Amino acid sequence: MRVLVVEDEPQLLQGLASSLRNEGFAVDVAANGRDGLFAGSEYPIDLAVVDLGLPDLSGTELIGRWRAEGRTFPVLILTARGSWEDKVAGLELGADDYLVKPFHTQELIARIRALLRRSAGWAESKLRCGPYVLDTASKSLARDSQPIEITAFEYKVLEYLMMHAGRVVSKTELSEHLYEDDGDRDSNVLEVIIGRLRRKLDPDRELNPVETARGHGYRFRFERNQSTRD
Ligand code: CA
Numbered sequence: 485m486r487v488l489v490v491e492d493e494p495q496l497l498q499g500l501a502s503s504l505r506n507e508g509f510a511v512d513v514a515a516n517g518r519d520g521l522f523a524g525s526e527y528p529i530d531l532a533v534v535d536l537g538l539p540d541l542s543g544t545e546l547i548g549r550w551r552a553e554g555r556t557f558p559v560l561i562l563t564a565r566g567s568w569e570d571k572v573a574g575l576e577l578g579a580d581d582y583l584v585k586p587f588h589t590q591e592l593i594a595r596i597r598a599l600l601r602r603s604a605g606w607a608e609s610k611l612r613c614g615p616y617v618l619d620t621a622s623k624s625l626a627r628d629s630q631p632i633e634i635t636a637f638e639y640k641v642l643e644y645l646m647m648h649a650g651r652v653v654s655k656t657e658l659s660e661h662l663y664e665d666d667g668d669r670d671s672n673v674l675e676v677i678i679g680r681l682r683r684k685l686d687p688d689r690e691l692n693p694v695e696t697a698r699g700h701g702y703r704f705r706f707e708r709n710q711s712t713r714d
Contacts, residue, residue, distance in 0.1 A: 487512070490523075517540040531559070560583065561574040564585055609621045612709040616685065638677055655702075
């Protein structure tokens with residue numbers, strides 16, 4: 485998943501970017517409102533974290549401009565303590581959640597994960613599709629309650645596919661949401677990862693959970709389960 489962080493305090497911006505990358509997100513950064521507007525309008529981001537006090541263009545103006553352009557990704561705002569008017573303005577302009585500075589990075593990450601899940605229509609942290617359960621909190625996978633070991637990168641690919649279970653995800657879409665730099669994208673690498681995931685998810689080749697859609701992309705074949713039980 486790809487996250488944009490718009491924050492003008494350099495240390496906080498770099499700290500957040502590296503924490504989010506460690507958590508497996510692709511991260512775009514902007515240090516002012518104008519660059520943030522460009523990034524949120526031009527890049528296929530899944531969520532934005534926006535400081536409200538920004539140079540050039542305030543955080544509330546930024547959110548208003550994105551929403552006016554029809555950009556619907558979730559937005560989490562960062563506010564200074566005590567500025568409740570800004571918080572309210574941000575929420576009314578279409579922000580989805582907020583955190584008051586100073587905050588714990590782990591809380592920010594938990595809120596980002598919850599917003600991403602909810603925006604894809606998932607109410608809880610476990611993605612359940614057919615016999616597979618992907619736990620987005622512990623980043624673990626199970627099939628019929630039996631754990632399956634996957635690498636951090638395999639997890640990222642599978643999370644995106646299961647988050648959008650039942651829908652065809654093109655190779656371009658998948659790589660744009662997994663990598664922040666065009667130069668890192670390599671569809672051969674993705675094909676290798678998909679091949680490995682298929683062997684791990686379905687060693688006996690009986691379920692075909694990750695379908696190839698006419699050479700253009702992939703579809704996680706099992707749609708989300710209605711039941712909320714394990
Ligand atoms: Ca600021």
